[in-house]
Structures are given as structure tokens and as C-alpha cells.
Amino acid sequence: MLVVLGAAGLAAAFALAVDKYRILADPSYVPSCNLSPVLSCGSVMTTDQAEAFGFPNPLLGLVAFGVVVTLGVLIAAGVRLPGWVLGGLAVGGFLGAVFVHWLAFQSMYRIDALCPWCLVVWTVTLPIALWSVLLAARTGTPGLRRRARVAWSARFLVLTAWYLVFVVAALVRFWDYWRTLL
Template identity: 55%
Template sequence: MPRFLPWLLAVGGALGLIAAFTLTVERIELLLDPGYTPSCSINPVLSCGSVMQTPQAAFFGFPNPLLGIGAFAVVVTTGAALLAGARFPRWWWAGLTAGAALGVVFVHYLIVQSLYSIGALCPYCMVVWAVTIPIFWYTLLATLDRFGGGARAVAARVSGYHAVPVVLWFLLVAGLALQRFWTYWSSLL
């Protein structure tokens, strides 16, 4: 397990939890007052208000941030427990990795929807994207290491370059956002 994983889970999970909670509060405010402008609606591109009012914002029939509140609470708790010296069984790591994998798949669905269907970026959502990717990656590596055999060999082989996939992943998402909204971004120069 990477030595910083407990900190990544605790801090990354806390950032995700705060973003999900804030989005939930903003969504409630918008429901109470349709004329409300959320704090994260900064300009035509960075506008969570327009994102919140789409069907994609409630993919399962309720606001997506409610999933984040539950999921990130588990991540924060796991990180805090690891920092306190807890050791979890392999089934816990398998479950955490499966949950993180579902989270990263869902986040990528929302990234594609934000870029190419909705046409706006939600700043709080982008915080969730930014923490979900490394949480998934490093949880996966820790789980592979725990399962031994070929899985451990894969984790060991990747460990020397562990940050490269995350950096490339971030660059790809940033590049897609830059390309998609290039007309807007270039008008600011």
C-alpha cells in the first residue's frame, strides 16, 4: 500500500464529501427558489446551476451528490481508520475498490455529459472528479498488492511509475475541457 494512501483517502474523501454536501445544499436552495443563483455559477462555462437542472444531475432519480455524501463518508472513514492504525481484511479492500471503480465510471459518464451534452462545467463536480480518479487508482494498487501472486506483481511493476497514469488522466480530462470550450476560453485572452 502506498504510504500516502491513508492521507489520500482521508483528505481526498473529505474534499469530495464537502463538494457533495455543498452541491446538495445548493440544489435544495435551487428547489426552494428557482431564481436562486448557486455560488458555483461563475460564468457561462463554469455554471453548476445549469448542470443541476439537467436529467443527468439526478441519474438514479435523486440528486447525484447524495451518492457522493454516502460514498465519500466511507472513504474518509477508511482513511481516518488507517491513519489510526486499523488494518482491513481483503474483502474490505475489494469492496472499496469496487465502489471506487463504480465511482470513477460514473464520474466519467458525467464528464462526457458535462462536456458534450450539457455544455457547462460544475466547479464542485470537478472537485469530485479530481479526487475520485486518484482514490480509485491508488485503492486499486493497494488492493492488487494485498491479493498477492500475479496481482501483487502488477502492483509492484506499476509502483515505480504510480503517478504517471493519474497525471496523464488529469491532462486528458483538462485537455478535453480546454478543447470543448476553446472558443470561450480564447475570448477571455
């Protein structure tokens, strides 16, 4: 799953990076992901939040998702990774989820638009974060391993609830727009 999710995130980050550089080269460029007033990459890409650390956010995605894909391939191949590598993946996944929550808030309540490619990144980051934390926890102390096994069995329920929070927030925030489509 890390390979598939990481590859989807990598593809979305790449698309965002390409469009960001096209906007930088030509400010009148309109990205293909500008679908409506609410679903619009262009209006999100031109904000300060799109460069949270002083450079385009998609560069973070290119690096982070590349690491996720690489580690996912190694795990799928049966390579036994050291605990510190899994811990690093868990920390990165957790920080990615925190960043996604900040970006989602900024997107919905400050920028007033949702970037479709960003939605892909958000969608794959949540399970990567959850699964990488649980994977790392399974290498911890016996008590932590036991709790990780219990949490692992409920991972799809947790993930579904997490997604629902995002979906409901977007539905409520942009309800005036969504209802015009009905």
C-alpha cells in the first residue's frame, strides 16, 4: 500500500510542481485543474500558503513521496528495515498529516478554494501517516506492539472517520456552491 499511495502522491506532487512552475513563468497561465470557483489549483498555488517554507510545497511532496515509494518497495521485497528507519517514516508521516490539516484549514477557511491535486495528496497522506505510525509501533515495546495490533485491526474504520471529517468540513464550508450543482 505504501508503494501505491506514495506513487499517487508523487504523481499529484509532480503535477502541482509542473503547474506551479508554469504559473511562475507565465502569471496568466491557467492550470488544467481549475475546474470551478471552488475546485481551483490556480487560486491556491498563488497564495503564501503554497510556499509555506519559502519554496513551492510540491517540492516537499516530490521528496517525501519518493521516500515513501522507496521504503514501500523495500518492505514489499521483504527487506527488514531497522527500527530507526520505520521510526523516521512514522515521524515523516505524522508531520505530513499535521501539514495536510494545516493546508486543509488554510484552503477552506482562508483561501476559499480546494485544489484537486492537493486533495489527492491529502487523501494519500492520511493512510500513509496512519500505517507508518502503526508499522513503527509494531517494532516497539511489547505493550506498544499489542496496542498497535489492536489499532491495525481498526485502521480502515479510523481512516474512514478521518476522511469523513474532511468531507463534511468541505461540504459545510462550500455548501452555497455545492447546492448550485444539485
